[in-house]
Amino acid sequence: MAAVEFQNVGIRFGEVPVVRDLSLIVEDGEFVVLVGPSGCGKSTILRSIAGLAAINEGDMRIGGERMNDADPAARDIAMVFQSYALFPNMTVAQNLGFGLKIRGEARAGIARKVAEVAAVVGLSDHLHKRPGALSGGQRQRVALARAILRRPGVFLFDEPLSNLDAEFRTAMRAEIVRFHRNQGASMVYVTHDQTEAMTMGDKIAVLAPLAAGHKANLMQYGTPDEVYNRPANLFVARFIGTPRMNVMTLPVDGGTVRFGSQTLALPPAAAHLGKVVLGQRPEHLRLAATGSESGLAGSVEHIENLGHEMILTLATDLGPLILREARSAKVPSLGQQVRLVLDPDHVHLFDPVSEQRIE
Amino acid sequence: MTRARRATLLSYAILIIAGFASIFPILWIIGISLKTQADAFAMPPKLVFVPIWDHYAKVWADATFIKGFLNSLFAALLGNLMAFAIGIPAAFALNQKRVPGRATILAWLLLSYMLPEFLFVIPIYGLFQASGLYDTVFGLALVYQTFTLPFTIWMMRAFFADVPFALYEAARLEGAKSWQILLRVYLPMAAPGIAATAILNTIRIWNELAIALGLTFDKAQTVTLAVAAYRGYAAIDWGALSAAAITSILPMLIFAVLAQRQIVGGLSLGAVK
Incomplete structure (x- = not known):
């Protein structure tokens, strides 16, 4: 069963179309990277999976079920934000336990699950700290741990490495790929960095901005090798590869x-x-x-x-x-x-x- | 002397003059409150004198003044409670992007805040007489909402706007309802803002005179009216008037010293936005 499926999806901001005629399938367990320049709609597409951006046309399914209008909390997804979106007034433990607490779990259960997931991402010694006292990489791990805790069918990542310095980005890239292998869950990952796209994705969706006159956003959808070695059009040929073709x-x-x-x-x-x-x-x-x-x-x-x-x-x-x-x-x-x-x-x-x- | 040094000296000189100009009247009144009537009006002014505490003793034993003091305290408490009970959810809602007519609502609130408060007294006088709210602290706090509520909404909205929207979205994804997000994320993060707003509201209510003059008579007289009451028909009791004025400043002074940082934060927030 497909993890996420877009069928002729269109998204508008007011009167301005941002996504048009998008059809794309993320298979179960696949790591799909949405890549493209600013304004290509990649973040909007990701946010529409999460329920943070409304879909105007077409159907979006998660796990086979139509989810266009479902509540974000009911979509079996977890998202890692670009800014990590950690609650600064809460400790790491409280940040991780927030969702469980909202969903009314018992205290003992929350503490156990938080401790487990903290051990997985190596945060056990930092549970009492607030996000402000953590390094960029540690915050990134808290955000990741919060996502893991939800045990979602689909992980969503919105440019999670763009706030890190170059050296650390490479390390984190490997960590997320390893994480994907261990979890086996489906992942949709947004980036503007084509190196990230090439090195991380099972498949890459190259997207172009509608504002530049393209009829639809999706320029090519394939494995990194396909996209690199057989670019479907000039846009992909120019966008993928450093230095450029x-x-x-x-x-x-x-x-x-x-x-x-x-x-x-x-x-x-x-x-x-x-x-x-x-x-x-x-x-x-x-x-x-x-x-x-x-x-x-x-x-x-x-x-x-x-x-x-x-x-x-x-x-x-x-x-x-x-x-x-x-x-x-x-x-x-x-x-x-x-x-x-x-x-x-x-x-x-x-x-x-x-x-x-x-x- | 370098230019930078000259500039520093100049700014200190200006600050000292400005500081003196603002504190001089208060020192003068403290002086009067501690002098006998004869000393208070001696010419040239007596800078060295034997302080007397008679005026303070008189004021602090005056039931009317004590009542006014307590009434103001209640009015400030009640006024803030009402303002926050309505203002916090309103500001939270107005901070969301999808409120139709948001700009208009905010402009109207600002307009209401800017109107002279005495404008409300005459129409509301009749209403209060008929409804039994006349000369009650509750009625007073209610009318104070004409300025505390818009101010609270504007301030809280500015503080809420500082909370990154991604936090709202992250909480939504975790299944939190709007009121839970407000309670668990926005309010804790805007706590300094709440403190600053409460302080500024309280100062405004504490110093209010016109509405209290129009809408109270006896039971709900506020501290400002109690101070003014020492200005009798036949004579002005300058000593007691000064002692009452200084006493009425005290709570706000203590408040301001304790919460200096929040007040400056709240004020500069308005300046930058």
């Missing part, structure tokens, strides 16, 4: 396109077009051997040294292109003239009008 619009001539002196044959679906958008990831673009006349001429404009690899920005007739080169290779110097060669096996083609992928 190189994208250039090239005229089609006799079923081929030219990249400098390099000629590429197009598949039948693209051969009849006047122009085609060609994409290639920085790690697939190659420098030609010195003295070679193949490929496209360019000059090295900027070098980013990351230690294990170099990221080169090259000025070419087709605009700036990014190339990723292992540090072991011979690296050109700034301003040096080089030639670039496309890897024909890793070319992505898109229709310039519809922006959809061409196979």
Whole structure:
């Protein structure tokens, strides 16, 4: 049974549509990441699962049951907020026990459950403290523990790592993934950080803002590999991957396109077009051997040294292109003239009008 | 002397002058309350004198004054209770985004707060006479709601607005009802705000004269009226008047010293928002 199912869902803020025609299924036990730029509706979608944002059209089901108008407390979900939303006037123990107390559980039962969950997330020594006395990571754990206590069918995370510093974020990322493996519950996780999306999700839903002219929010829904290796459209191609995919619009001539002196044959679906958008990831673009006349001429404009690899920005007739080169290779110097060669096996083609992928 | 030092000296000079200007009348009245009538009006003023406690003894033994003092205490207590009983839920509701006509309601409340209080006395006089509320502390506290209630709602709404909305949502997800969220999350977090509002309400009620003058006669006379009562038809009892005035300041003074931080917090909140 699907944990969460959206069927043609639309959400408006007043007259302004924020989510349109969303159909998406989160399978039982799956970790799904909703990713996209600001305004793409990712948080709104998450909040609609929780019952904090009203659904105007379509159906949303949790565990097979239609939950469009159900009370937030009756949805079998738990949410970890971006700000953690811990009650500052209560101790950690009181924060954790709040829901149980509201639901009228006996004191002894609350104390036992709180102690259990605190042990799970390593907070046993902090139960008497108030959130203000905790570090960012500890607050994060309190928020997580509060969610665990509810034993929900679905965990919802709203950018829970964005308030943490970079080093700690990586550690917490692993912790949440491990947590997912241990709990086995379904999780929906919102982030604007595509690295988080790629590293954490079983599946990624890439979302685009309606305000940018898209007909629907959902651009692609698939595994990280699918989304990275076979982006369904230009939006996904540009959004997923750091550095971004190189994208250039090239005229089609006799079923081929030219990249400098390099000629590429197009598949039948693209051969009849006047122009085609060609994409290639920085790690697939190659420098030609010195003295070679193949490929496209360019000059090295900027070098980013990351230690294990170099990221080169090259000025070419087709605009700036990014190339990723292992540090072991011979690296050109700034301003040096080089030639670039496309890897024909890793070319992505898109229709310039519809922006959809061409196979 | 550096510029920064000059600026510091200047600001101290201004503060000392301002402080002296505001405390001088009070010192003067304390002086009168401790002097004989002859000393009080001696020219030039007598700065060194033998203090007498006769005026205080007279005032503290005066049943009318004691009654006025207690009436004001009850009026302040009752006025605050009414204001919070209605104002807290109202502010909580008005803090939610989905209240239709929220801005209009708030503007009306502010308008009511700004109207001169004497405006209410004449129409309410007849009403109170007919309903038996005339010359009762309860009636007085009721009329005081014309300013304490809007003030309480505005203040509490500002304090509630400081509570992150995610806390409301988190509590909702845990199954808490609105009243539980108000009681367990908002009220504890806004506790300093409640204290500040109560203090400011009390000061306003304590110092109120016009409404008390119009709507009480004997039983429910307040402390301000009791002080004014020493201004008789034939003569003014300056000593007793001063002693009564100083006595009436005391509760608010003690209050203000004890709760200084809350008052400043409450006042600066209004200034920033």
